[in-house]
Amino acid sequence: MVQGNMRIHHQNNTRPKRSLPKRLSKKFWLYLVIGCLVLATLAFIWRKLDAWGHQLDVFMNKLQRQTGFVVEEVLVDGRQKTDKNHLLKTAKIHLKRPILSLPLSEVHDRIQSLPWVHEAGVERHLPDTILIRLKEHVPFALWQAGQKVSLISSDGKEIRIENPDHYAGLPKVVGVGALAQAKPFLVTLEKYPKVWKNFHYAQFVGKRRWTIFLKNNLKTRIDLPEKNYVSALERLQKYEKKHKATERFKHIDLRLKDKVIVKK
Known part of the structure; x- marks a missing residue:
């Protein structure tokens, strides 16, 4: 019996051994040690500088x-309007304080936050005087949004004070969004004396147009259009000369172009 040649393949199931990580170089350890020393040195210097800075401040103040x-x-x-005691308290300027150590920029920012202050300047007059220059807001009108009433300055800014009722004699605008539109509208309205002398208040309706309320016997309401209310006021002025509308009608509607609609 002839036996054929048989090839036997031996499969090597043993995985190759992973090579061990090489030892870290001496340069790496050297750089690591140097880095740690630098950081420690910087931290030490920082603490010293902070302490020296404090000691220097104490010395300079003395x-x-x-x-x-x-x-x-x-x-x-x-x-004029700003309370002096409130001003000094807000500015945090104390007598007998070292004048060169007073941070003028911080003092300025605190003063600028006061409601009546439009612009502020702070000057150091050596050896012992601080001069504060103020430019205050000028009250121009009242603005009511909901239950809140504020003053409007002549430059159209809100002045937030506790008792705006002291300025009840100023013209008043009502409604959300009225603040930004109040000054140009009221300045324009002053040019129409028949309306202005009986002006009670104006409401900014839907953030887009004005309705004027008069304080005459009829409590007349005047609806202005969303656009070109100046043209509508001109139309009313001409109509007023002929028909005395503000003395006869409770409602004057100027929203339609080239028309004056009146109701008793």
Whole structure:
């Protein structure tokens, strides 16, 4: 019996061994040690500088007190509406404080936050005086949005004060969005004396148009169009000369172009 040749393949199931990580180089350890030393040195220097800075501040403050460079007087120029005590309290300027250590920019920002202040300037007059220059808002009108009533300045800004009722004699506008539109509208309205002398208040309707309410016997209401209300007022003025509409009608509607609609 002839036996054929048989090839036997031996499969090697053993996985190749992973090579062990090479040892870290001496340069790496050297750089690591140097880096740690640098960080430690910087941290030490930072702490020292902070301590030295504090000691320097203490020394400079003491030197200023000994030489008379301290705040002895605070002068205020241009103050009319702003309460002086409130001003000084907000500014945080204390007498006998070293004058060169007073941060003028921070003082300025605190003063600028006061409701009546439009522009502020703070000056250091050595050796012992601080001068505050104020330019205050000028009240122009009242603005009511919901239950909240504020003042409007002559430059169209809101003045938030506690008692705007003291300015009840000013013209009033009502409604959300009225603040931004109030000044140009009221300035225009002043040019029409028949309406202006009986003006009670104006309501900004739907953030897009004005309705005027008069304080005459009829409490007349005047509806202005969304666009070109100046042309509508001109039309009313001509109609008023002939028909005395504001003395005869409770409702005057000017919303339609070239028309005056009146109702008793």
